[in-house]
Amino acid sequence: HTLELLLLTDAGPVAIIWGKLLARMSAVGVLLFLSLPIIFALLTLGGIDVRAIGVSFTILVSMAFFGGALGIFLSTILRKTTLALMAGYVVFAAYVASPVILQVAGVFTTRAGTATYDPRAAWVSPLYDLIYLFWPQSFVALESFPKKWWINPLVSTGAGVVLATRSVLLVSRSKDFDRAMGLRPIFEAIDRGFL
Numbered sequence: 001h002t003l004e005l006l007l008l009t010d011a012g013p014v015a016i017i018w019g020k021l022l023a024r025m026s027a028v029g030v031l032l033f034l035s036l037p038i039i040f041a042l043l044t045l046g047g048i049d050v051r052a053i054g055v056s057f058t059i060l061v062s063m064a065f066f067g068g069a070l071g072i073f074l075s076t077i078l079r080k081t082t083l084a085l086m087a088g089y090v091v092f093a094a095y096v097a098s099p100v101i102l103q104v105a106g107v108f109t110t111r112a113g114t115a116t117y118d119p120r121a122a123w124v125s126p127l128y129d130l131i132y133l134f135w136p137q138s139f140v141a142l143e144s145f146p147k148k149w150w151i152n153p154l155v156s157t158g159a160g161v162v163l164a165t166r167s168v169l170l171v172s173r174s175k176d177f178d179r180a181m182g183l184r185p186i187f188e189a190i191d192r193g194f195l
Helices: 003-006 013-043 050-076 082-096 098-104 126-134 151-171 174-181 184-194
Strands: none
Touching: 013 050, 013 151, 050 082, 050 126, 050 151, 082 098, 082 126, 126 151
């Protein structure tokens, strides 16, 4: 419930939305940075490619950016914090599980007789992109290192920028959305009808 206070300050919608998003991303960046010594210690054991670490960090940062932008967007348009959290979890889970949903819908197919994934699944979901990075043999196109690993981080980051920009445009009208999406106007109309 700090939006009203933020709107009273000199900060504009761009500073409010992008400031919140970058603050969240800085916390994620610190956590990822703190995990680097452990990961580099694992490199001494062998079996992990240095490029895979860089790619996995890129995927994780783009996922975090999308998740943060999605959370800010949902908190901009939804009235209650718990409703925004629940909607964020559902939308993010659907985003991660989208290859399974698309395979059930018949968009993605597997090679007959094998248990491999369609390579396009790695382009859609960040989870499948990480699977593609560390177990490329589980996909139809066998590669020693994925060549199109950059597609999903690009899509995630682009979707995050779109959601954050939408939030900037909607934050000044959030009071109108609050009134329109809540049940209070309906109850007030009912009260006026009975009085």
